[in-house]
Amino acid sequence: MPARGDHPDAYEVFTQFGEGKPIQYVGSVRAVDPLLAWHAAKEAYTRRDLCTLLWVVPRDAMIVSTPQDRLVLASGDRMIYRGPTFPSAHRRARQHGAAGDGDA
Amino acid sequence: MAVVELSGSGVDRQAIDPRLSIKYERWDDLTDEYRRLAGRIASFQALAEFVGVVPFSEWIAKVPDYARKQMFLAKMQDEVGHGHVMARVAEDLGENTREQILWDFVEGRTKLLNIFHYGFDSWEEIGPAALMQNSAAIVQFQSLMGGTYLPYVRALKKIAVEEGFHYHHAMDLTHEVLTNGTPAQRALVQQAFETWLVRVLGYFGPPDLDTVEGNRMYQVGLKVDANETLRQRWLSKIIPVFQKLGVEVRPELVRFDADEGRWVYSGIDFGELKRMLAGGGPRYQDWIDTVRWSLVKNEPYRKAARRAAA
Numbered sequence: 001m002p003a004r005g006d007h008p009d010a011y012e013v014f015t016q017f018g019e020g021k022p023i024q025y026v027g028s029v030r031a032v033d034p035l036l037a038w039h040a041a042k043e044a045y046t047r048r049d050l051c052t053l054l055w056v057v058p059r060d061a062m063i064v065s066t067p068q069d070r071l072v073l074a075s076g077d078r079m080i081y082r083g084p085t086f087p088s089a090h091r092r093a094r095q096h097g098a099a100g101d102g103d104a
Numbered sequence: 105m106a107v108v109e110l111s112g113s114g115v116d117r118q119a120i121d122p123r124l125s126i127k128y129e130r131w132d133d134l135t136d137e138y139r140r141l142a143g144r145i146a147s148f149q150a151l152a153e154f155v156g157v158v159p160f161s162e163w164i165a166k167v168p169d170y171a172r173k174q175m176f177l178a179k180m181q182d183e184v185g186h187g188h189v190m191a192r193v194a195e196d197l198g199e200n201t202r203e204q205i206l207w208d209f210v211e212g213r214t215k216l217l218n219i220f221h222y223g224f225d226s227w228e229e230i231g232p233a234a235l236m237q238n239s240a241a242i243v244q245f246q247s248l249m250g251g252t253y254l255p256y257v258r259a260l261k262k263i264a265v266e267e268g269f270h271y272h273h274a275m276d277l278t279h280e281v282l283t284n285g286t287p288a289q290r291a292l293v294q295q296a297f298e299t300w301l302v303r304v305l306g307y308f309g310p311p312d313l314d315t316v317e318g319n320r321m322y323q324v325g326l327k328v329d330a331n332e333t334l335r336q337r338w339l340s341k342i343i344p345v346f347q348k349l350g351v352e353v354r355p356e357l358v359r360f361d362a363d364e365g366r367w368v369y370s371g372i373d374f375g376e377l378k379r380m381l382a383g384g385g386p387r388y389q390d391w392i393d394t395v396r397w398s399l400v401k402n403e404p405y406r407k408a409a410r411r412a413a414a
Contacts, residue, residue, distance in 0.1 A: 007195060027259060028192050032413035044185040047178075048265060067132055 011037040012062060013045050016053035023053055034058070124325045127254050130196050138324055142253045143199030145326055146190050148214070151205050153187035153263075155216060158391045159223045163230065175273045182266040189259045196255065203399070203406075210396045218377055219300075219307045221385020228285065228292035229299075231278030232351070236297075236304045236342060238271040243338040244308075252325035275345070282350055297351045301358065302371040308335040310374045339367040 009030045016023045026045050031037035037056045046054055065073060080086055128134060134142075157180045164180075167173040191202035200208065208214045219237060224230050245264045249257050281289050309331035312319070321327035329337075339358060347353055358369040 007201075010192075010196075026262065027189055027255075028196070029188070030192070030195070032409045036409065040188070043181075044188050045262070047182060047185060048269070064131075 006059065008060065010059040011041070011056040012059055013041040014053075014055040014057070015045055015051055017049050017051055019052050021052075023055070028059065029056065123323065124250055124252060124328065126325075127252050127257075129254050137320070138253075138326075139197050140199075141321055141324060141326055142256060143194050143197035145321065146197065146256055146259070147194035147199045147205050150187050150190035150194055150202065151209055151214060152217060152220060153183050153190055154202075154206060155209065155220055155391055155395060157183045157187075158394050159220070159387065160230070160234075161394075163224065163227070166227065168227065172277070175276075179270050179273060182270065186259075186263045186266070189262060193255050193259050206395055206399055210392055210399065212392075215381055216388070216391075217307055218381060218385065219303050220391070221380065221388045222303065223387040223390070226292050226296075228281050228289050229296040231274055231281055232293050232296040232346070233300045234270065234274035235278055235345070236300045237307075238267055238274055239342045239345070240304045240307055240338050242267050242271060243334055243341065247329045247334055247337075248327075250328045256326075275349075278349055294351055297346055298354075298357060301369075304338070305335060305369055306372050306374070306377045308332075308338065335369075336367055339369070343367075 007030055009032060010028050011031060011034070012028050013026050014023050015026050029037050029040040029044060031040050034056065038054065041056050042054055045051075071078075075082065128138070160176070160180055164173070164176065167176050188202065191205060194205065195201055199205075205214075209216070224233060242264060245260045245267065249260050249264070251257055278293060281293055285293070312331045313333070316322050316327075316330040319327060322330075339360075343353055343358060343360075353359075357371060358367060360366075361368045
């Protein structure tokens, strides 16, 4: 990062469709200032349904992960003891009177 | 003769196709070739979205009722939005900016798909023409959504939702003319169906079931299905729609051959189509002039905005 083709006037666009729904990334716009970016995003990305939130963020201002961070981010694979099935397996192993470390 | 799969969105096939199983984001390590191909498909579509508005926009002042005008304008605004969303995908790949995409078209460096070389000769023509264009676009986009470049896939998903609105609008317009129109108006719908059927069949491109596996766009998963597969899928969807609307589908134009398990169609000469694309269709120069006029007219506003921001 930054990737080739980046434009300094690029803004990332986030929307929420419905109160309480997740805020999601939908794409980007280019604009000469933040207010115009917000309006461009409104015109391009909120044309249907009930948009409840619209955020634009200068791309340059975002701290983003890189492909090299993937391993660090994939804690589900590396730290299985954090998952709900891990203690349950532990307990089942105990109930069955199995010896050993109890993982399944 | 290969039997073409007619049903389904292709999802099952994608699940087992290793060509489509690895997906890419903008920041992934893309080869120069992949970046160029993805950029080309996005900028090509951005141009089609922008210019695709123009044949409709010359009818704005002639739309015969107010609610219809609102729907008509919403459709055109959507298409311009699609152009911007697609242009962002292209720009992020280091392809041309949206301004450059338009200038390349105006100055003859890029070409348009065949359906954008024509205009509409009557109000009655617009419903059936748009119904065929929109349904073809939906079939095309649903296929491309299975592709490997995720920013393009996300843009397509947003666009496809709005194409659904355009499809229903075109359906309503066609139905209105067929229900309330005079016999002369209904005849124009029939004629428009036959004219645009051939054009939209051509829009999917030359038959390629034997050659598609050698196509680089296909190999890298930016093109998902063969042209002929999509053309067959589209016919399966749209022909029953027109029949239900009361349009006559003459079997010498298009018919389903149960023995071969595919649609048989006539009227397209791909050699002639290629010559038309090279020379420009009947309204091609008009659209170039309109886009140039718009670029020149709006340049002071773009400059003022840049000055204000500086």
